[in-house]
Amino acid sequence: MADLVIVTDSTADLPPQVLHQYGIEVVPLKVMFGDEVYRDGVDITFGEFIRKMESSGTVPTTSQPAPGEFAAVYERILQEQPDAHIISIHLSAQMSGTVHSARLAKSMVNEEKIEVIDSKMVSLALGVIVLEAAKAARAGKDKEEVLKIIDHMIEKTRTYFLVDTLDYLQRGGRIGKAQSLLGTLLHIKPILTFNDGFISPYDKVRGLNKAIQVITDSINEEFGKNPVSCAFVYGTDMELFNTFYNKIKSEVLFEETVRAQLGCVVGAHGGPGIVGVICYSF
DSSP states (O other), X not given: OOOEEEEEEGGGOOOHHHHHHTTXXXXXXXXXXXXXXXXXXXXXXXXXXXXXXXXXXXXXXXXXXXXXXXXXXXXXXXXXXXXXXXXXXXSOTTTOSHHHHHHHHHHHHOTTTEEEEEOSOOTHHHHHHHHHHHHHHHTTOOHHHHHHHHHHHHHHOEEEEEESOSHHHHHTTSSOXXXXXXXXXXXXXXXXXXETTEEEEEEEEESHHHHHHHHHHHHHHHHXXXXXXXXXXXXXXXXXXXXXXXXXXXXXXXXXEEEEEOOHHHHHHHOSOEEEEEEEOO
16 A cells, blocks of 8 residues: 555644654644734744734734645655655634645645545644544555544544633634623633534533533543543643643543644634643544
């Protein structure tokens, strides 16, 4: 079987060492502060992004890669590895036009050698799908086997995350203004998840400890006694992350596959105070 190369975008939020270890190619999205344009994770780090957002008072916007940017990556891969096939896995088409750009690039380069997948997720929920696909490719599984693993991951992966404020999601059009205001007034901790490619409410409770308890109970109910893999994502609040992680660790028997800090694009839409856990099993 020809080599398989896994491509994703920067919203997968995978750590650089993981990308390097498994040969995962990344096409960056962009964040903009007015006329200033930065490639996510290339021209600006998450820490730099947060400092700039706080100091400038400017609301950052984001942009998907152009088809030509994907095409350039695909062409380079196929020039370097003429026998390779490419599986390109990206954030939800309900949240971004990134998948559409990748599909246009596929038609520009080589329809037969490139598969473009809508993960229906974003951030490390996308990242774990990419990671497991890359692990399978590295282990010598063929394209059809890897595609089956991706399909399984998209269907079975469960994501639970908390945000410290709904303002960022409201500002980006991900939730309504009334819902954002209600959460602020009532000190509600919304637990969010993904549903058919959208960010959706999973539960709403008052208080951080109760919210984390709902998540741990949900993981145990969903996976029972089956072995479960968990990945963890965090923003800037490490005290919150440690509380979140230690509570889950005390009540859920899991294997940790990866932990990562948010990237700039996800941080722009969800805010820096995110913590989340992504769970899956084979």
